[in-house]
Amino acid sequence: MDINQIKLDNKFKLVEASAGTGKSFTLAHIVLRNVLEEKVKPDEILLLSFTKNTCSELRDKILSRFHNLKLYLQSHKESKIDNTLKDWYLDFKYKDKSKEKIISEIDNFINQFYKLKVTTFHAFCNNIIDEYSIEIGITQDPYIENNxxxxxxxxxxxxxxxxxxxxxxxxxxxxxxxxxxxxxxxxx
The missing domain is CATH 1.20.5 (Single alpha-helices involved in coiled-coils or other helix-helix interfaces)
Known part of the structure; x- marks a missing residue:
């Protein structure tokens, strides 16, 4: 599957595969494409996983993907860029965007990276319960058993x-x- 050919039309994606097959890589690339192609902002992205470790790794891979593209655009050093990212840029770069404009968009994303929501299902559900406790009739501090x-x-x-x-x-x-x-x- 070519990640660059995935349609970004409905904005909802489920990536499901066995361990070590590139799920995090795929998600990181889809985030990059959504931000640069579709103008999706970090606070409009929600990525859910099962473990805190996976969430941390995913954040790192996303940030690294943006940094690597920026480095490539600034210096054209290919040592940090993979073929998927390079192919995407070569196909995308002439679609009404200058190199400087893409770098500016990368910088904007990196500056707002803290708004990107990458969390566990458990933490996401806890957050919903905390945020809407009055509406759902919970008056005490709710606790979700995760054992x-x-x-x-x-x-x-x-x-x-x-x-x-x-x-x-x-x-x-x-x-x-x-x-x-x-x-x-x-x-x-």
């Missing part, structure tokens, strides 16, 4: 209890005599 181990434990406990209660009465009676307790505090 999947607790979810697994709850599911396993609930499945075990459902299965246990469906056993025949004599078996339940035998288990009760052994005084096995659940995390719910009652003896089963």
């Amino acid at each position: 999947i181990d607790n979810l697994y434990k709850d599911v396993i406990d609930n499945l075990w209890i459902d299965d246990f209660l469906n056993l025949n009465h004599e078996l339940i009676s035998t288990v009760n005599k052994k005084k096995i307790s659940s995390r719910f505090g009652s003896r089963i």
